[in-house]
Every structure is written in C-alpha cells, then in structure tokens.
Amino acid sequence: MADLEKELRARRERGRKLLIPYLMGGMSDDWGKALEAVIAAGADAVEVGVPFSDPMMDGPVVQEAGLRALERGTTPDEVLDGVARAETPVPVAVMTYYNLIFRAGHKRIARKMASAGVGAAILPDLPIEEIGPWAAEADAAGVATVLLVAPSSPPERVARICDRARGFVYAVARMGVTGERADLGSDAAAVVGRIRDCTDMPVCVGVGVSTPEQAAEVCAVADGVVVGSALVRRLLEGGGPEAAAAFVGSLRRAIDEV
Amino acid sequence: MSRGDGDAGDDRGGDAGDRGSLMARPGPDGRFGEFGGRFVPESLMPACLELEKWFDDAWSDPAFRSELDGLLRHYGGRPTPVTECRRLSERLRIRLLLKREDLAHTGSHKLNNVVGQALLTKRMGKTRMIAETGAGQHGVASATAAALFGLECTVFMGEVDTKRQELNVFRMELLGAEVRSVISGSRTLKDAVNEAMREWVACVETTHYCLGSVMGPHPFPYMVRQLQSVVGAEARAQCRERLAGSDPDVVVACVGGGSNAAGTFAGFVDTPARLIGVEAAGGAAVTNGVPGVLHGMYSRLLQDEVGQIEEAQSISAGLDYPGLGPEHAHLASIGRAEYSSATDDEVLDAFRLLSRTEGIIPALESAHALAWVARNAGTAALPHGSTVLVTLSGRGDKDVAQVREILAGRRDG
Numbered sequence: 001m002a003d004l005e006k007e008l009r010a011r012r013e014r015g016r017k018l019l020i021p022y023l024m025g026g027m028s029d030d031w032g033k034a035l036e037a038v039i040a041a042g043a044d045a046v047e048v049g050v051p052f053s054d055p056m057m058d059g060p061v062v063q064e065a066g067l068r069a070l071e072r073g074t075t076p077d078e079v080l081d082g083v084a085r086a087e088t089p090v091p092v093a094v095m096t097y098y099n100l101i102f103r104a105g106h107k108r109i110a111r112k113m114a115s116a117g118v119g120a121a122i123l124p125d126l127p128i129e130e131i132g133p134w135a136a137e138a139d140a141a142g143v144a145t146v147l148l149v150a151p152s153s154p155p156e157r158v159a160r161i162c163d164r165a166r167g168f169v170y171a172v173a174r175m176g177v178t179g180e181r182a183d184l185g186s187d188a189a190a191v192v193g194r195i196r197d198c199t200d201m202p203v204c205v206g207v208g209v210s211t212p213e214q215a216a217e218v219c220a221v222a223d224g225v226v227v228g229s230a231l232v233r234r235l236l237e238g239g240g241p242e243a244a245a246a247f248v249g250s251l252r253r254a255i256d257e258v
Numbered sequence: 259m260s261r262g263d264g265d266a267g268d269d270r271g272g273d274a275g276d277r278g279s280l281m282a283r284p285g286p287d288g289r290f291g292e293f294g295g296r297f298v299p300e301s302l303m304p305a306c307l308e309l310e311k312w313f314d315d316a317w318s319d320p321a322f323r324s325e326l327d328g329l330l331r332h333y334g335g336r337p338t339p340v341t342e343c344r345r346l347s348e349r350l351r352i353r354l355l356l357k358r359e360d361l362a363h364t365g366s367h368k369l370n371n372v373v374g375q376a377l378l379t380k381r382m383g384k385t386r387m388i389a390e391t392g393a394g395q396h397g398v399a400s401a402t403a404a405a406l407f408g409l410e411c412t413v414f415m416g417e418v419d420t421k422r423q424e425l426n427v428f429r430m431e432l433l434g435a436e437v438r439s440v441i442s443g444s445r446t447l448k449d450a451v452n453e454a455m456r457e458w459v460a461c462v463e464t465t466h467y468c469l470g471s472v473m474g475p476h477p478f479p480y481m482v483r484q485l486q487s488v489v490g491a492e493a494r495a496q497c498r499e500r501l502a503g504s505d506p507d508v509v510v511a512c513v514g515g516g517s518n519a520a521g522t523f524a525g526f527v528d529t530p531a532r533l534i535g536v537e538a539a540g541g542a543a544v545t546n547g548v549p550g551v552l553h554g555m556y557s558r559l560l561q562d563e564v565g566q567i568e569e570a571q572s573i574s575a576g577l578d579y580p581g582l583g584p585e586h587a588h589l590a591s592i593g594r595a596e597y598s599s600a601t602d603d604e605v606l607d608a609f610r611l612l613s614r615t616e617g618i619i620p621a622l623e624s625a626h627a628l629a630w631v632a633r634n635a636g637t638a639a640l641p642h643g644s645t646v647l648v649t650l651s652g653r654g655d656k657d658v659a660q661v662r663e664i665l666a667g668r669r670d671g
C-alpha cells in the first residue's frame with residue numbers, strides 16, 4: 001500500500017501539481033474500470049466514495065451517485081473489495097461518512113482498508129474534536145486520516161488540524177457542499193495560505209472545482225486539486241470510463257501548464 | 259425573572275438542571291453520558307462553538323431571560339394550563355392531567371424553542387433563520403417568530419410531508435416564509451434536516467439554523483431542552499398546586515426528536531415521577547435503534563447492519579424520524595426514563611378518544627402519549643388510581659383532513 005503523504009510529497013518535489021479525482025464506489029457496474037481509467041489519464045491519487053444514506057456534505061450530483069450505488073446494493077466492504085481488485089498504481093483514499101466507520105468497528109474497517117490497499121480516509125463529518133477513537137486505529141493500521149480546513153476555520157483550529165492531518169491537508173474551497181460551480185469563489189487562496197502558515201504537508205483544494213481552468217487557477221496557489229462532481233456527473237450521464245478519462249486528461253493538461 | 263405572579267412562576271426546571279441534576283448541562287464535549295457530541299463538517303464547527311457561547315451568554319443574561327419570558331407570556335400565551343380530564347379519567351380509572359401546549363400560539367410547544375432561537379439570531383446579528391419541519395409545526399412556529407422579529411425565513415420540508423400537511427405549507431407562506439420541498443432520500447423529516455444542514459454550511463455567516471428539536475450537534479440538544487424546560491417547570495408547579503403539593507406518579511410525552519418530552523422531563527427528573535417517552539412504532543429509536551451518528555449527534559438510530567440509516571414510518575409526520583435526541587438515549591441507558599411506542603392504529607383510537615371524551619382534538623404526535631396511557635391503564639405499568647400527567651404537545655387541527663381520509667378509506671375498504 002502506497003504511503004499517501006510520501007507519494008504526494010515526492011511528486012510535488014518533482015514539480016508536479018497533484019490531481020485527485022473523486023468517483024463514487026459502486027455507482028455502476030464498471031466503476032472499477034472508471035477508477036483505472038482516471039489513474040491512467042493522469043491522477044496522482046484517487047478518492048473513492050463509499051455511499052451513505054445521508055450525505056450531509058454532498059450536493060445533488062454526488063447524492064445521486066450515492067443513491068444509485070445504494071440501489072445497486074453496494075456495501076462498504078464491496079467498495080473496498082472493488083478497490084482491491086482494481087489496478088491502482090497510485091494511492092487510493094476513501095471518502096465517506098462516520099456512521100459507516102463506527103458501525104463497522106474502527107479496528108475492523110481500518111484493517112480492511114489497509115488490506116484492500118486503501119491508504120487514506122476522508123470523513124467530513126468527523127471533526128478533530130471527535131476523531132480520537134478512529135484516528136488511533138487508523139494510525140495503527142497505516143491508514144492516513146486526511147483532515148479538512150474550511151474557510152471558516154480560525155487560525156488556532158487550522159494549526160490543530162494541520163497537526164493531526166495525515167496524507168495531505170484538504171482545503172475546502174468554499175462554504176458549501178460539493179457540486180459544480182460556475183466560479184471558484186474567493187476563499188480558496190486564503191484557506192491555502194492559512195494552511196501553509198502551519199505545515200509543509202501537501203495542500204489540495206476541493207469542493208466546487210469543476211473545470212480545467214478552475215483546476216489550474218487553484219494549482220497556482222495549492223499543491224493540487226480534488227475534482228468530484230464534475231467527473232461524477234459525466235459518469236452519471238453514461239459517459240463511462242472513456243468520458244471519465246477524457247475529462248481527467250483535460251484537467252491534467254491544464255494543471256501541467258501552471 | 260419577569261414572571262412575578264407565582265403562577266408556575268420562577269421555578270424554571272432548566273436551571274435546576276445545572277445543580278447535580280440527572281438532566282445536567284452536558285460536558286464541554288457536548289455529551290450526555292456517552293451520547294451527543296458534535297459530528298459536523300469543519301465548515302460548521304466554528305458556528306457550533308460560537309453558538310454555544312452566544313447561548314450561554316444569553317441564558318445567563320437576565321435581560322434576555324426577561325425578554326423571552328415576556329414574549330412567551332404576552333405573545334405566546336404562556337403559561338399554558340393544566341387540564342384535568344374528568345370523563346377520560348373515569349373511563350380509564352386513573353387521574354389524568356394534560357399540560358396544554360395545544361393552547362400555545364401556533365398550536366404546539368414548538369414556539370417556546372423558536373422564540374428563544376429567534377431572539378438569539380438577532381443577538382448574534384444574523385438576519386435569516388432556516389428550519390426543517392416534519393408535521394409543519396416547527397416550520398410554522400419558525401415562520402411566525404421570523405415574522406415577529408423581521409427575519410428572513412426558509413423552511414425545508416420533505417415532499418411527502420408537504421403533501422400530507424398542505425395546509426401548514428400555506429400557513430408558512432402566509433407568514434412570509436419560503437418553503438423548500440425536499441426531494442432527496444425518503445423525502446421526510448430526516449431529509450429535511452440534511453437539506454437544512456447543507457444550506458447552513460453555505461450561509462452560516464448570515465443565517466442561523468433554528469433546529470426544531472433536542473437533536474443535532476451540541477449545543478442544540480442542550481439549548482433546545484433549556485428553551486423547552488418552561489413546559490416542565492410550569493407543569494410541575496401546576497401539578498403541585500392541583501395535587502396538594504405532590505407530583506404525578508407518571509409523566510408521559512411523545513418523542514420525535516424529543517423536545518416536548520425533554521422540556522417536560524426537565525421539570526420532573528428530580529422528582530419521584532416515572533418518566534415515559536412514547537415514540538412511533540415505526541420510528542422507535544430506543545427500542546429498535548442502535549448507537550450511531552447522524553445529523554451531527556451520536557445517539558440511537560434506526561439503521562441497517564452496515565450503518566445506512568433506515569426510514570421511519572409513521573402516521574404522524576412529526577414523529578417520522580429514525581433517531582432521537584442524545585439526552586433521551588442517555589436517560590434510557592441509565593434507566594431514568596422509559597421509552598415505549600404506539601402503533602398507528604392505537605394512535606388513531608387515542609385521537610378519537612380524547613376528542614370525544616374531553617372535547618380536545620390532539621395532534622397525532624401527542625396522541626402517541628395518550629395511546630400509551632390508554633393501552634396501559636389498569637396494568638402493572640399504570641395501575642388504576644395512578645396520577646398521570648401527559649404533555650399534549652399540540653392540537654390536531656392540522657391532522658383532521660388526514661385522519662378523515664384514513665377513516666374514509668377504512669370504511670370503503
């Protein structure tokens with residue numbers, strides 16, 4: 001299993017901007033193929049969603065993908081098994097909600113992630129105040145817990161979050177849930193700056209980044225970018241692994257020019 | 259305190275709660291025993307932490323308290339009476355008292371909470387409130403308080419509920435609120451909460467989320483309980499007056515999120531009274547739920563074996579919720595309160611029973627508490643001769659059309 005932080009740091013040192021596409025595990029029969037396709041198209045790591053019934057941080061597109069995955073009977077274990085089966089030469093992080101982790105049991109699911117080759121977890125409804133029991137088991141299993149910093153996070157929280165974060169620090173680009181936006185908003189650069197004041201870990205910006213132009217804009221200040229809804233929408237529309245690869249390729253080219 | 263007339267007066271249960279009470283203030287981590295906490299995105303954490311400070315500051319400010327008391331009294335119609343049910347008591351061979359929240363302005367206990375939160379919204383310098391609603395009662399109360407204070411108001415309501423509570427949708431619109439029909443998930447209360455949370459993340463700078471029950475992340479379960487504790491404090495004093503200084507044997511309230519029950523229990527938790535919370539049979543989070551995290555809280559939830567939240571099923575939109583407030587999960591785990599449930603059929607029977615014997619049409623939610631009493635009167639759980647206080651959390655006007663349809667369907671079918 002690749003160590004997420006080491007891997008991302010190494011790529012950053014080579015002068016490469018980091019591209020982290022998100023897709024929803026189990027959203028279609030060929031989601032494993034889509035996962036492989038976005039890696040081949042230039043992803044530096046991939047976020048795989050584990051569908052939850054009540055995704056509080058997600059907008060309509062990711063909600064719809066989650067619903068489809070649940071309607072197909074997708075379980076957390078199946079998503080992890082799917083990651084294990086896929087050809088994943090770059091690190092994979094899962095993104096899901098805490099109840100699924102709690103219900104599975106911290107230790108069991110952390111070990112299951114590790115054995116599936118999942119190197120990191122992003123749990124947006126688990127703030128640092130509540131992270132203890134999970135983080136202990138995740139650390140023990142070698143699973144990095146990526147933490148989010150929001151535009152509303154005051155400096156003392158940013159410092160605490162950066163201190164506890166593993167893998168990379170996820171800079172939330174705007175106040176709001178996931179979903180495509182026409183513009184990037186004005187918060188991202190300031191959030192990245194506040195994180196840089198506290199840590200030299202890789203910083204990637206996500207939530208609302210929708211186009212190659214926006215990805216490039218973000219990468220002018222951050223080490224990388226997470227793109228979710230814009231990719232998931234293409235998969236929901238039936239574009240399949242090819243459309244996913246084409247879109248990720250366009251993101252790659254845009255950020256390589258930064 | 260401004261209420262100097264001694265009628266259910268200065269003895270507010272909420273403050274009694276801070277001195278070694280079984281319903282004490284939760285710790286700094288927002289836990290009641292093991293339940294509670296704050297499981298929200300980082301974007302919302304600062305708002306939750308600030309809200310806690312604002313509320314503590316307001317709650318210990320005599321000016322805030324007296325403004326709130328004055329509003330509840332002169333605008334909200336408090337104190338609400340306690341009514342002795344003569345005919346129904348005779349029939350059930352118990353002594354039944356009702357705490358009449360149905361007589362509060364807007365027809366339920368929900369106003370107690372929203373007037374407090376609307377005052378707090380102003381105090382925080384925010385200009386807009388958002389709210390979720392199931393039956394529509396919390397939405398109507400929020401729209402009412404927003405109108406009173408000149409705040410903007412958006413209410414999130416599941417599409418299933420906008421249909422079964424059409425009149426309340428119109429009521430909210432009349433009051434100047436915008437009602438957003440929620441079409442995600444099961445399209446009921448739980449999804450309305452999700453959508454309100456999503457909106458809150460996006461607008462937290464200008465907008466207060468006026469949560470309608472003792473649920474969600476800390477400080478909401480504590481804050482809403484304190485704001486509802488006026489129900490229990492009044493009721494305790496009124497019962498003592500009526501019962502020659504003693505307390506009822508049993509205190510019963512329905513539980514959706516659990517705010518009318520928490521407010522009621524706060525007044526009696528430190529008396530010998532047995533406390534009974536009654537959930538909908540299809541939403542019985544204490545009986546059928548397991549611990550987990552939803553809507554920012556660690557509590558008991560209906561969920562499947564991997565942790566997907568299950569949909570509640572109830573005749574009453576206000577109890578159609580797969581969880582309950584963390585303090586109730588705690589009171590259940592330490593055994594201080596007992597939780598039971600009532601089926602839709604029992605609820606319909608109780609709805610008609612109270613209407614015919616006492617001339618009071620209860621909300622379907624409140625009818626759950628009455629159904630428990632009707633089912634248990636004369637059994638070991640509620641022996642003949644017991645004195646029982648039921649919090650009648652709301653009036654049934656909003657439910658009349660729905661009940662008529664159900665009863666007509668039964669006659670035809």
Ligand SMILES: Cc1ncc(COP(=O)(O)O)c(C=O)c1O
Pocket residue numbers: 366367392393394395396470471472512513514515516517518519575576577621623624651652653
């Ligand atoms: C009349 C009435 N009672 C009870 C409830 C349930 O809420 P809670 O359990 O918070 O009192 C509602 C909710 O809509 C209601 O309208």
